Amino acid sequence: MTNLLSIVLPTFGLIGLGYAAGRLKLLGERAGDGLSDYVLLIAVPSLIFRTLATGEIPAQNPYGYWIAYFAGVGLCWAAAMAVAMTAFGRDRREGAVLGFTAAQSNTVLVGVPLILEVYGEAGGTPLFLLLAIHLPIMMTVAALLIESAAVDAKPAAIARRLLRTIVTHPIILALAAGLAAQRLGHPPTGALRSVIDQLSATASPCALVAMGLALKRFGFFNDMRAVAVVSALKLVVHPFIVWLLAFHVLDVPPVWAGVAVLFAAMPCGINAYLIAARYKTGEPATSSAIAVSTALSVVTVSVWLLVIGAA
Template identity: 75%
Template sequence: MSDLFSIVLPTFGLIGLGWLAGQLKLLGNRAGDGLSDYVFLLAVPSLIFRTLSEGGTPADNPWGYWIAYFGGVAVVWTAAMLLATRVFGRDRREAAIHGFSAGQSNTVLVGVPLILEVYGDDGAIPLFLLLAIHLPIMMSAAAILIETASADAKGFQIAKKLARTIVTHPIILALVAGLIAQRLGMKPSGAAKSFIDQLAATASPCALVAMGLALKRFGFVSDIRAVAAISALKLVAHPFLVWLLAFHILTVPPVWAGVAVLFAAMPCGINAYLIAARYKVAEPTASAAVAISTAISVLTVSGWLWVIGAV
């Protein structure tokens, strides 16, 4: 429990710093918007490109492992979108943010240190394999859903908008560039590596400070019913589905299965707020979901560690 606190508390520290800066009027709404744009357009694409270009492809693709994790993502994402449209009366753009929030895990700030603490070197390979594709897949899917969710777009217009999104979106461009670099064995080095590393390193802290500014702007308890539903899907339903698939249905090595469950048990990732801020859609819901699910995760993650026999 103390290890989990030591991981979660710095996350709240950065969020709190942003909130305090907004409260003291050191930074305003324009600063928050600009910081979010910077992270979305430059820092996160750099992080995606670095992760993919420096990664490797395993000799045997662990399909059961990936199916277990992303099968859980598909269920909770769909459930959150259905709740958003049919229960909470939101449009499809907002529903995409709800789905993304329920399926996107906080990997860098909470997941990586916690999983390595639990499994050590044995957990590093499955952790990296999932980390390498998690952010690109999730961000690309969310961007495409939001970009094509216009109520009056039909047929050819949707196809045209989708094509424009694919060829111009910074997240998707970073995904494609990273995969090409990985395939060609072109790992950044020297000054180029230093440049990309410095941009990538700013993604998480800048995003958390921006979210703190958003919480000052929108409040901590915005849209409480929707936030409660998203948090329940993220912290309980998602890891349960992955646990069921990885431990009881599919053939997944025990350590890999445990990594998948813990990965799924992480709270809502900061990217949920980041993409909401970029599109100016459901920002109060996304920011509150990240903050509340992170606080509750201190208890729920401890429970999942007991379920998988890691404590």
């Protein structure tokens, strides 16, 4: 129990600090936006680059790792879409957004700091490799489903937008730079290493405070039937599928299996709200799902830490 508290309390304590700062108007929406931008554009890419540039890539690719995680993604996405369209009468565009919300983990703001707290440097490589693969796949599928539902959708325009998003995303660029530095044997040294280390150290606390500010901004209580379904899929069903496959069906190294389960156990990601806001569909349900699933994840993540033997 002591180990569990030492993992959970610092993570969610910083989220609570950000939420309190927003409630007390010590920090406003502009501060939250700026902090989130800093985390996404500078701090987390620095952390990813440092981890990969100074780490070792496994000689053998654990394919079971990818299969376990993305099987959970696909099943939860499909289930959320089906419920949204059949039980709640939503159109295909909103169904795609709710499916994305049920399958997209909040890795940058919650997952990265928590998983690194649990597994340390040993979890860095599987975490950031999955983070990099996860982002382009999820964003690509979401955009294709939403934009193809439009009457005037043009495949060439969709493809151009997707390609531009993927090749200019800071996390993808950091991954590519880190892998290149590792493969070429030129990790950062000297003053450059010092700067990258200092930026990397700010990623976790800034991300967690930013998440707390986001919770204050988005609120908790909108479209609660849809929110309940999405949150249950994200916090319970997704990690259960990954745990079953990674620990009991497929051949996955223990640390990689644990990272996959915790990655899946994260609350709904803030990218889901950004997608909803961009396409002007599903915003109330998505913002509430982020808030509710993040609050509930204090309990559910604690349970999954016990299940995988990490606490």
